[in-house]
Amino acid sequence: MANPTPVAPEGRPRGNLAQRLYAAFDSPGRRRALHLVLLAILIVTPWLSSQYVTVILTNALLYVVLCLGLNVVVGYAGLLDLGYAAFFAVGAYTIGILTQQFGFNFWAAIPFALLAAALAGVIIGGPTLRLRSDYLAIVTLGFGEIVRFTARNLEITGGASGLSHIPEPSLFGWYIDSSIDFYYVFAALAVLAYIASQRLFDSRLGRAWLYVRHDEDAAEAMGINRVAVKLAAYVIGAIFGAVGGIFFSVNLGAISPESFSFQQSVLILMAVVLGGMGKIPGVILGAFIVVLGPELLREFDTLRLLIFAVLLLLIMLFRPSGIWPEKRS
Amino acid sequence: MLLQLNQVSLSFAGNSVLDEVAFGVAAGRIQSLIGPNGAGKTSLFNVITGFYRPQRGEITFDGERLVKRKPHSVTRLGIARTFQNVRLFREMSVLENVMAGQHCRSRAGALAAVLRLPSQRAEERRIRETSLECLDFVGLADSQERLATNLAYGHQRRVEIARALATEPKLLLLDEPAAGLNGSEKEALVELIRRIRDERGIAVLLIEHDMSLVMSVSEHISVLDHGSLITEGTPQAVANDPRVIEAYLGQDDEELAL
Numbered sequence: 001m002a003n004p005t006p007v008a009p010e011g012r013p014r015g016n017l018a019q020r021l022y023a024a025f026d027s028p029g030r031r032r033a034l035h036l037v038l039l040a041i042l043i044v045t046p047w048l049s050s051q052y053v054t055v056i057l058t059n060a061l062l063y064v065v066l067c068l069g070l071n072v073v074v075g076y077a078g079l080l081d082l083g084y085a086a087f088f089a090v091g092a093y094t095i096g097i098l099t100q101q102f103g104f105n106f107w108a109a110i111p112f113a114l115l116a117a118a119l120a121g122v123i124i125g126g127p128t129l130r131l132r133s134d135y136l137a138i139v140t141l142g143f144g145e146i147v148r149f150t151a152r153n154l155e156i157t158g159g160a161s162g163l164s165h166i167p168e169p170s171l172f173g174w175y176i177d178s179s180i181d182f183y184y185v186f187a188a189l190a191v192l193a194y195i196a197s198q199r200l201f202d203s204r205l206g207r208a209w210l211y212v213r214h215d216e217d218a219a220e221a222m223g224i225n226r227v228a229v230k231l232a233a234y235v236i237g238a239i240f241g242a243v244g245g246i247f248f249s250v251n252l253g254a255i256s257p258e259s260f261s262f263q264q265s266v267l268i269l270m271a272v273v274l275g276g277m278g279k280i281p282g283v284i285l286g287a288f289i290v291v292l293g294p295e296l297l298r299e300f301d302t303l304r305l306l307i308f309a310v311l312l313l314l315i316m317l318f319r320p321s322g323i324w325p326e327k328r329s
Numbered sequence: 330m331l332l333q334l335n336q337v338s339l340s341f342a343g344n345s346v347l348d349e350v351a352f353g354v355a356a357g358r359i360q361s362l363i364g365p366n367g368a369g370k371t372s373l374f375n376v377i378t379g380f381y382r383p384q385r386g387e388i389t390f391d392g393e394r395l396v397k398r399k400p401h402s403v404t405r406l407g408i409a410r411t412f413q414n415v416r417l418f419r420e421m422s423v424l425e426n427v428m429a430g431q432h433c434r435s436r437a438g439a440l441a442a443v444l445r446l447p448s449q450r451a452e453e454r455r456i457r458e459t460s461l462e463c464l465d466f467v468g469l470a471d472s473q474e475r476l477a478t479n480l481a482y483g484h485q486r487r488v489e490i491a492r493a494l495a496t497e498p499k500l501l502l503l504d505e506p507a508a509g510l511n512g513s514e515k516e517a518l519v520e521l522i523r524r525i526r527d528e529r530g531i532a533v534l535l536i537e538h539d540m541s542l543v544m545s546v547s548e549h550i551s552v553l554d555h556g557s558l559i560t561e562g563t564p565q566a567v568a569n570d571p572r573v574i575e576a577y578l579g580q581d582d583e584e585l586a587l
Binding site: 195196199200202203204205206207208210211214215217218219220221222223224225226232236 | 404
């Protein structure tokens with residue numbers, strides 16, 4: 001064998017404190033314990049914090065769902081998507097339109113929203129996934145803008161002012177309306193998104209994404225249909241985005257095209273890249289940083305976005321593959 | 330014939346790469362494809378496996394037509410290949426590399442994975458077991474957890490063969506499997522190729538420059554020169570064929586071992 005690599009992915013974890021800490025969390029025994037602790041924190045937090053904090057945390061949990069979805073596309077399958085907010089919009093608008101204008105029950109409208117997002121994923125993905133990654137980025141950017149402009153110009157989507165008075169959902173006669181209710185809804189969604197991401201990663205499809213990302217030709221030679229596999233990533237990402245959008249719309253009760261801007265797409269992508277593409281805990285961390293960062297810096301007032309930007313730059317400078325990158329890359 | 334090529338022609342931008350190539354590979358046979366550098370051997374592999382689309386000609390495999398099929402679909406039909414320059418998924422474990430081969434023999438989708446259906450879990454177990462068995466077959470079961478890139482070159486070549494075997498092929502195409510191997514590794518390779526055929530009944534077609542290896546392992550040899558098949562037959566017949574000697578003597582490099 002050649003000289004050992006300094007990264008030493010095999011055997012005993014080495015390196016600095018951060019690496020050892022991450023390695024500890026990677027072991028299956030401690031992971032279970034960590035899961036329980038995090039779940040307990042997730043359940044208890046809203047009872048210990050103000051309504052303001054609960055609302056911010058709810059938003060962070062929404063971003064966890066969105067970022068985990070984009071992570072399937074960008075992190076697992078390696079497809080750069082600059083229009084991810086479009087799928088978020090499709091989910092939100094489908095619910096808004098069906099419940100508010102057609103009198104659908106919220107729960108009955110969900111399958112339609114998921115279907116619409118999956119369809120949008122196929123429509124945009126089908127013809128474009130043969131493109132090289134940089135071209136794909138441009139096409140997805142355009143797609144994001146098309147969806148936003150369409151929402152802005154159609155009557156059914158309420159034009160520029162969007163849809164308001166989206167009815168609150170009820171479950172067995174109990175209305176989900178308070179900020180704590182929605183906190184728990186998004187906490188449950190984030191947990192589900194986490195489990196789904198993990199299971200997808202450990203599956204045949206999850207491996208296929210890695211194979212295609214590493215070497216498309218070798219993957220094809222092994223019998224993997226690269227277009228089908230990429231399309232699957234796209235559609236799954238779209239569904240995660242739509243789930244976020246579905247509950248986002250009923251949480252706010254109102255949606256407008258500006259909620260689904262290019263900036264939104266970039267923010268989600270930034271969280272994924274910042275946390276560590278392809279690494280679930282990293283992506284979750286990224287989502288929290290992107291949402292909580294500007295809030296924690298609120299006392300700096302007008303300077304806060306500048307300070308936040310500098311912090312992000314510093315992070316990318318010192319940890320170029322993300323705060324908690326995938327072990328292998 | 331398991332694999333049959335009829336008048337296959339390929340050209341790139343007017344330059345003829347393959348000119349009406351016709352030959353077959355019988356089921357369960359070990360066959361070699363030889364010829365000077367640039368004769369079109371790897372191009373022929375790429376045509377068979379669907380990476381290149383020939384302008385003219387027919388390719389049939391096991392009763393199915395191959396031309397216009399995508400590579401993944403050719404693999405699913407039962408043709409597996411290795412690459413001239415090893416193309417493992419370098420940053421993945423050895424076992425994960427081999428598991429890639431099982432993709433086309435399994436079917437669980439996203440929903441089955443998210444719900445962890447019993448069928449999906451059984452399939453995952455089967456993928457793992459089959460892949461481990463293939464890895465064991467090439468003698469590298471001990472290295473399953475290591476990253477592919479950290480393996481010695483000779484072992485990487487074996488992992489690539491294990492990965493191809495995991496697709497459960499009827500025909501295995503090996504593109505210069507002995508390149509970069511030392512003497513004892515070459516002997517082990519010859520033994521491995523024989524075992525692939527004898528124990529698994531898989532036909533093997535190899536491109537190889539090492540003539541002593543080709544002569545010792547092949548039952549049939551096809552010779553390609555300037556994109557045309559110039560002769561084929563048993564090792565003895567080919568070795569004594571004046572056209573073959575001429576094709577190689579026309580070369581001014583070191584491939585005069587014949």
